Amino acid sequence: MKGMRTVFKKEVRENIxxxxxxxxSLLLGPLLFPVLFVGMMWFLxxxxxxxxxxxxxxxIVGAHYAPSLVRFLEQNGVIVEFEPENPEDMVREQAxxxxxxxxxxxxxxxxxxxxxxxxxxxxxxxxxxxxxxxxVKRLLYGYGQQIGxxxxxxxxxxxxxxxxxxxxxxxxxxxxxRAILAVIFLPYVLMITAFTGATHLAMDTTAGEKExxxxxxxxxxxxxxxxxxxxxxxxxxxxxxxxxxxxxVSFRIVLPFMPVGAFGMxxxxxLTTLLRILLVVSxxxxxxxxxxxxxxxxxxxxxxxxxxxxxxxxxxxxxxLIFMANPVKAEGWMMGIPLFSQNMLIGELIRDESVSxxxxxxxxxxxxxxGLALAVVAANxxxxxxxxxxxx
Amino acid sequence: xxxxKNLKKSFGEVKAVNDVSFVxxxxxxxxxxxxxxxxxxxxxxxxxxxxxxxAGEIRIDGMDPTRDxxxxxxxLGVVPDxxxxxxxxxxxxxxxxxxxxxxxxxxxxxRRIKELVGTLGMTDFIDRRTEGFSQGQRxxxxxxxxxxxxxxxxxxxxxxxxxDVMSTRALREYIIGLKQAGHSVVLSTHxxxxxxxxxxxxxxxxxxxxxxxxxxxxxxxxxGCDTLEDAFVKLIGTEEGLLA
Numbered sequence: 058m059k060g061m062r063t064v065f066k067k068e069v070r071e072n073i074x075x076x077x078x079x080x081x082s083l084l085l086g087p088l089l090f091p092v093l094f095v096g097m098m099w100f101l102x103x104x105x106x107x108x109x110x111x112x113x114x115x116x117i118v119g120a121h122y123a124p125s126l127v128r129f130l131e132q133n134g135v136i137v138e139f140e141p142e143n144p145e146d147m148v149r150e151q152a153x154x155x156x157x158x159x160x161x162x163x164x165x166x167x168x169x170x171x172x173x174x175x176x177x178x179x180x181x182x183x184x185x186x187x188x189x190x191x192x193v194k195r196l197l198y199g200y201g202q203q204i205g206x207x208x209x210x211x212x213x214x215x216x217x218x219x220x221x222x223x224x225x226x227x228x229x230x231x232x233x234x235r236a237i238l239a240v241i242f243l244p245y246v247l248m249i250t251a252f253t254g255a256t257h258l259a260m261d262t263t264a265g266e267k268e269x270x271x272x273x274x275x276x277x278x279x280x281x282x283x284x285x286x287x288x289x290x291x292x293x294x295x296x297x298x299x300x301x302x303x304x305x306v307s308f309r310i311v312l313p314f315m316p317v318g319a320f321g322m323x324x325x326x327x328l329t330t331l332l333r334i335l336l337v338v339s340x341x342x343x344x345x346x347x348x349x350x351x352x353x354x355x356x357x358x359x360x361x362x363x364x365x366x367x368x369x370x371x372x373x374x375x376x377x378l379i380f381m382a383n384p385v386k387a388e389g390w391m392m393g394i395p396l397f398s399q400n401m402l403i404g405e406l407i408r409d410e411s412v413s414x415x416x417x418x419x420x421x422x423x424x425x426x427x428g429l430a431l432a433v434v435a436a437n438x439x440x441x442x443x444x445x446x447x448x449x
Numbered sequence: 450x451x452x453x454k455n456l457k458k459s460f461g462e463v464k465a466v467n468d469v470s471f472v473x474x475x476x477x478x479x480x481x482x483x484x485x486x487x488x489x490x491x492x493x494x495x496x497x498x499x500x501x502x503x504a505g506e507i508r509i510d511g512m513d514p515t516r517d518x519x520x521x522x523x524x525l526g527v528v529p530d531x532x533x534x535x536x537x538x539x540x541x542x543x544x545x546x547x548x549x550x551x552x553x554x555x556x557x558x559x560r561r562i563k564e565l566v567g568t569l570g571m572t573d574f575i576d577r578r579t580e581g582f583s584q585g586q587r588x589x590x591x592x593x594x595x596x597x598x599x600x601x602x603x604x605x606x607x608x609x610x611x612x613d614v615m616s617t618r619a620l621r622e623y624i625i626g627l628k629q630a631g632h633s634v635v636l637s638t639h640x641x642x643x644x645x646x647x648x649x650x651x652x653x654x655x656x657x658x659x660x661x662x663x664x665x666x667x668x669x670x671x672x673g674c675d676t677l678e679d680a681f682v683k684l685i686g687t688e689e690g691l692l693a
Contacts, residue, residue, distance in 0.1 A: 063549040074537040270531025277497050278550040279522035
């Protein structure tokens, strides 16, 4: 075991002096991700707001058929452009996001008390048009409601008769639990951080050592090879964990600055929550260190190892993306799936729910078991002479 | 003392070492001389237990590398072909790392490094990071690293590769010092002058087989040539890969 400790100490010392290692493990994840995500939220939020507050220009064909509707729209901040020549072309060419056409049958049906048609011309495949389309439809609907109510009153009927059901929202979410809506990406970021934090070290201590030709003399020392490899994996794990811890701390600092709009959200991460999240993702760091070391050991050079890593980074993304795209209720058996279980547990922790001990245990032990199994394979890899000499 | 009998090693179709036998005595320098690709490095790798032989026998001070790998590694000092020192560590840290891997105590390592710095002349750069070291400085670090645990048997693969004249002279003096201290030294080389200047016994290897073995005089006598170079060419039957 002394040999393992010696290797560990030396790798830590060597990599702390390596700017590339520090940048990849301790700076990239912890600094880039939080800033990136909060920055993105700012951007989305302000773009959304800008669109909502911008006066809406609306070309209307046949405005003279429905003067009172047009007046209503103008009162609600719509700038009406009267009688455009070809509204379809204007929408197609993206001159305006949406246009209206009021046809000649409008006054006739209106008089008879039948639904009078108004065409909303838009291209639904253009995402940026969604907001103005919704705005126009909401105004039209509001106008319809208003007229409907008046019509009933004129006939001496209570408008409430037309409202048989009243919907009341009883929202059980708390400011804490709503926070998950804003930080749905956090588990995803943490999974990736565990991998990015481990990547450079895993490559440098294996493929890098081979490339620099220092592997051969190292293996001539009277230290069992599994101890040498385990020492290296320990270093990789420690860097990955440091990367995770720093990322969490940096999120704790940055999250309160996140624009959350009208929702009341409590985005502070308490110290116990932080520690629990760290406990839950730590096994992922071990899994990542073992898996990446295993793969990088097959590479002849740092560069070759890098080309494998591009694919490996997909591994932590897949469960997170599935979970983000298709949120499911957390259940016991899911805790046995590495990477997926962490996604769920982190979600629960951010929502400030109490998580059962059994779930923690299952998630941690299943991930750890796979991580350690991979580590055993990786530790014994250099018993094969072929791998040692694959560079020469 | 090293005894090698009928050593064989193939990589797939390629027979790297076909039939190599020799004896390297304590207090002697044994040179494995041969053209590039003759099987010198593969032979050395089998000696320091990094490759298992396909057939044949190796005894280093009575131990077998395939069974007593850990014990043999303790008695061996190896300077492999690739020097491979860590550029982000200082020369001292590089050497101390190997001392620790050999299970030495910190005080023993410190004492030993002091000795090596003296004999190898490393005072100027011992506490500098090895990034940007000259070939000569790197070889010195690699030798100090290999010798930190005071091994009885020393194996060197092309030790003077890439060294200038002054560094080569210093290296030779150091190797002769090892011999005088009673170590068994085996070095592989394809440089004729090195063999002539250093080796007590010469093992000429060509195409994975021992072409001839003996002292310089014996080889000259046997081949009937005047110079070692002519003898070498005659004994291996080709000039290919020879660097005078």
